[in-house]
Amino acid sequence: MKFIDEFRDKEIAEGLIQRIRNNSSRPIQLMEVCGTHTVSIFRYGIRGLLPDHIRLLSGPGCPVCVTPNEDIDLAIALSRQKDVIIATFGDMMKVPGSTSSLQKEKAEGRDIRIIYSSLEALKIAKENPGRRVVFLAIGFETTSPTIAVAILRAKNENLHNLFFLNSQKRVPPALLALLQTKRIKIDGLILPGHVSTIIGTIPYQFIAREFGRPAVITGFEPLDILQGIWMLVKQIEENRATIEVQYRRVVHEEGNPIALSKIGEVFEKDESRWRGLGLIPDTGYRFKESYKEMDVRNFEVDVEPSREHPECVCGEVLQGIKTPLECRLFKRVCHPENPIGPCMVSIEGTCHTYFKFS
Amino acid sequence: MEFVGSECRRYKNCTEGEEFMSDEKILLAHGSGGKLSHDLVKQIFLPQFSNPFLDPLDDSARITNQQGWVAFTTDSYVVNPIFFPGGDIGKLAVCGTVNDLSMIGAAPAYLSLSLIIEEGFPVEDLKRIISSIHQTAEQAGVSIVTGDTKVVEHGAADQLFINTAGIGWIRPGVSLSGKNAKPGDYILLSGSLGDHEMAVLSQREEFRFQGELKSDCAPLNGMVGKMLDACSSIRCMRDPTRGGIATTLNEIASTSNVGMMIEEEKIPVRESVKGICELLGLDPLYLANEGKLIAICPSKEAERLLEVMKTHPLGRDAEVIGRVTGENPRRVILHTLIGGHRILDMLTGGQYPRIC
Numbered sequence: 184m185k186f187i188d189e190f191r192d193k194e195i196a197e198g199l200i201q202r203i204r205n206n207s208s209r210p211i212q213l214m215e216v217c218g219t220h221t222v223s224i225f226r227y228g229i230r231g232l233l234p235d236h237i238r239l240l241s242g243p244g245c246p247v248c249v250t251p252n253e254d255i256d257l258a259i260a261l262s263r264q265k266d267v268i269i270a271t272f273g274d275m276m277k278v279p280g281s282t283s284s285l286q287k288e289k290a291e292g293r294d295i296r297i298i299y300s301s302l303e304a305l306k307i308a309k310e311n312p313g314r315r316v317v318f319l320a321i322g323f324e325t326t327s328p329t330i331a332v333a334i335l336r337a338k339n340e341n342l343h344n345l346f347f348l349n350s351q352k353r354v355p356p357a358l359l360a361l362l363q364t365k366r367i368k369i370d371g372l373i374l375p376g377h378v379s380t381i382i383g384t385i386p387y388q389f390i391a392r393e394f395g396r397p398a399v400i401t402g403f404e405p406l407d408i409l410q411g412i413w414m415l416v417k418q419i420e421e422n423r424a425t426i427e428v429q430y431r432r433v434v435h436e437e438g439n440p441i442a443l444s445k446i447g448e449v450f451e452k453d454e455s456r457w458r459g460l461g462l463i464p465d466t467g468y469r470f471k472e473s474y475k476e477m478d479v480r481n482f483e484v485d486v487e488p489s490r491e492h493p494e495c496v497c498g499e500v501l502q503g504i505k506t507p508l509e510c511r512l513f514k515r516v517c518h519p520e521n522p523i524g525p526c527m528v529s530i531e532g533t534c535h536t537y538f539k540f541s
Numbered sequence: 542m543e544f545v546g547s548e549c550r551r552y553k554n555c556t557e558g559e560e561f562m563s564d565e566k567i568l569l570a571h572g573s574g575g576k577l578s579h580d581l582v583k584q585i586f587l588p589q590f591s592n593p594f595l596d597p598l599d600d601s602a603r604i605t606n607q608q609g610w611v612a613f614t615t616d617s618y619v620v621n622p623i624f625f626p627g628g629d630i631g632k633l634a635v636c637g638t639v640n641d642l643s644m645i646g647a648a649p650a651y652l653s654l655s656l657i658i659e660e661g662f663p664v665e666d667l668k669r670i671i672s673s674i675h676q677t678a679e680q681a682g683v684s685i686v687t688g689d690t691k692v693v694e695h696g697a698a699d700q701l702f703i704n705t706a707g708i709g710w711i712r713p714g715v716s717l718s719g720k721n722a723k724p725g726d727y728i729l730l731s732g733s734l735g736d737h738e739m740a741v742l743s744q745r746e747e748f749r750f751q752g753e754l755k756s757d758c759a760p761l762n763g764m765v766g767k768m769l770d771a772c773s774s775i776r777c778m779r780d781p782t783r784g785g786i787a788t789t790l791n792e793i794a795s796t797s798n799v800g801m802m803i804e805e806e807k808i809p810v811r812e813s814v815k816g817i818c819e820l821l822g823l824d825p826l827y828l829a830n831e832g833k834l835i836a837i838c839p840s841k842e843a844e845r846l847l848e849v850m851k852t853h854p855l856g857r858d859a860e861v862i863g864r865v866t867g868e869n870p871r872r873v874i875l876h877t878l879i880g881g882h883r884i885l886d887m888l889t890g891g892q893y894p895r896i897c
Contacts, residue, residue, distance in 0.1 A: 228881020
C-alpha cells in the first residue's frame with residue numbers, strides 16, 4: 184500500500200460514478216464542509232462526473248477563511264510592537280485585515296516568521312529569550328492538539344515569552360448553527376476526515392438525530408470522496424439518516440483520546456466569532472485558568488476598528504449561500520495576487536479553489 | 542572586482558599570493574580589487590576555468606563572430622540552501638543559462654559568471670562551488686569567458702548569489718518559439734516532475750525529509766541537439782522551471798492562441814515527490830524543474846522524437862503527455878486520473894521559498 188495511487192484508480196472511480204448515477208433519483212444538495220475536500224473535488228474534476236441533479240456546496244471548513252478580521256487586526260497590531268516576533272502558518276500572511284496584512288507588515292520590517300509546526304514557535308521563543316513570541320493559533324480540531332502540546336511544553340519548560348493568539352475553531356457546533364439558520368437546503372453532509380480523526384463520530388450525531396440529515400465522514404482522495412457521495416446518495420434514497428464513516432482507515436468512533444486529553448488539559452469550550460457566521464456558542468476554545476498567562480488577549484495593545492470590504496461575500500460563500508461566481512469582486516478585483524477576502528487567500532478557500540480550477 | 546580585468550592583469554606576473562587555508566572565510570577585502578581579490582582569482586577561479594578566451598584577462602572577452610543568429614540570455618541564482626541533493630547553486634547557475642539557450646535551439650558556447658558573496662563565506666564552500674561550475678560547464682561544453690566578483694557586508698546578501706549570462710549559436714533553419722504551437726500537435730515531456738523543488742525543500746530546516754529526493758538539475762543541450770538532429774520540425778521547447786509545467790503550458794497556449802488537453806496519467810512523478818506533495822498539499826504540476834523540457838511537434842513526428850528522447854539518459858522517462866487543440870484557445874485542460882476534467886491554470890499567489 185502506498186496510500187496514494189490505490190485511491191485514484193480510474194476503473195473503481197468509474198464504477199462508483201455509475202452506481203451514483205444509477206441510484207440517485209432526485210435533486211440533492213450535498214455540502215462538503217472541509218476546504219481540503221473542496222480542493223480535491225475540483226482537482227479531480229469530480230463535479231463534472233456527477234449527474235446534474237447532485238449539487239455540491241462548499242462549506243465553512245477553511246480555518247484561515249473563517250478567522251474574523253478583528254483577529255487579523257490584532258495580529259497586525261502585535262507585530263508592530265518592537266519586542267514581538269509573530270510566528271504563523273504561511274496561509275495567514277496574505278489575509279487582508281482592515282487596512283493591512285501580515286505580508287505588508289513584514290515588508291515594513293516587522294519580525295514575522297512562517298512556521299510549519301506549533302513546536303517551531305517554542306524553538307523561536309527559546310532562541311529569543313528577550314522578546315515576546317506570539318503564535319497565531321488558527322485551526323480546527325486537527326490542529327488544536329498540537330497547539331495544546333506546545334502550550335504544555337512551554338509551561339513545563341518554564342518558558343515565559345511564548346504567547347498564543349487563540350482563534351481556534353470547533354467544527355460540530357458550527358454545523359449546528361449552519362443547519363439552524365435554514366438559509367440553505369442541505370440534504371447531506373460530507374464531513375471532514377481529519378477533524379474526525381481527532382473527535383470521532385459522536386459529536387456529529389445531532390445532524391441525524393435532530394435534523395434528520397445523513398452525513399458521511401470522508402477521506403480526501405478522489406475515490407474516498409466518490410464513495411462518500413455514494414454512501415450519502417444511498418442513505419437519501421433509502422430515506423435513512425445516520426452518521427457513517429467512509430474514512431475507516433483513520434477515523435475511529437471514539438476519535439483520538441490522547442489528542443482530546445491534551446486539548447482538555449489546556450482549553451475549555453467557549454463562544455467564538457466566525458467570519459460571515461458571527462458569534463457562535465461553543466465553537467471556540469478559551470484558556471483554562473492555569474494557562475491564561477499565555478493568552479495574548481491580555482496584552483495592552485491598540486487595535487484599529489475592524490472593517491471589511493462592503494462588496495466581499497466571503498461570509499455567504501462560507502455558508503454555501505453564494506458561490507464565488509455570484510461575487511462582483513471575484514476575478515475582476517479579487518484574485519490570488521490581490522485578495523480582498525480570506526477565501527481567496529487560503530489554498531483551501533472556496534474562492535481560491537474556484538479561481539484556480541474553473 | 543572583475544577577474545577578467547585590469548587588477549588581475551596588474552598582478553599577473555607578481556608572485557602567487559598566500560595559499561587559502563581550509564577554514565578561511567571570504568573577507569570584504571576579497572572583493573576590493575586589491576591583492577586578496579587577485580589571490581582569489583588566481584587560486585580559485587583561473588585553475589578551473591582556464592581557456593583561450595578568459596586567459597588574456599582583459600576587460601572583456603573576445604569571442605569569434607558567427608554567421609547567423611546569436612542567442613543571448615541571463616539569469617540570477619539565489620537558491621537556499623546553496624547545496625542540495627543532486628546539485629548546488631553553481632551547477633544550477635550553469636544549467637539554468639545553458640538550458641535557456643538550448644530551448645530556442647541554440648548551441649550554448651560562452652558563459653559569464655558573476656558572484657556576489659557575503660562576507661564570511663567559507664573559502665572551502667566557494668572552492669566546491671567553483672569546481673562544480675567547472676564540471677558542469679565541461680559537461681555542457683561551454684566556456685566561462687568573463688566574470689566578476691563582489692563581496693558585500695555580512696547580512697547584505699545571503700551567503701552567495703550568482704548571475705550567469707550566456708551566448709549560443711542558433712542552428713540555421715531552426716526557429717523554436719512559444720508562438721508556434723498548432724492544433725493537432727503533440728506535447729512531449731522529458732521526464733518526472735518536481736524533483737528539483739522537492740530536493741531543495743527537503744533540505745530546509747523546517748522539513749528535513751529523508752529519502753531519495755534528488756534535484757534533476759542538468760544541462761539539456763546534449764539531448765536538445767539530438768532532438769533537433771532527428772526532427773527539424775519541432776515547434777517549441779521550454780524548460781518548466783519556476784511555476785512548473787502548468788505555468789509553462791499556459792504560457793505557450795496563450796502566445797500560440799491554442800488550447801491544450803493534457804492527460805494526467807501520462808505525467809511521470811516519482812513516488813517520493815508524490816508523497817511529499819500529499820504531505821504539504823503541493824501539486825507536482827506547479828513544482829520547479831531544472832533538467833526537464835517540454836517539446837511540441839507535429840503529430841506525425843512525435844513517435845520518432847519520443848524515441849530519440851528516450852535513448853538519451855536525460856529523457857529516459859519521456860512521454861507524450863497531451864496534444865494541442867483548436868478548442869478552448871488559451872486554456873489548458875487536464876483530463877484527471879479518475880476521468881474528470883479541470884482547467885490547469887498558471888501558478889498564482891504561491892508563497893515559495895528560494896528554489897533557484
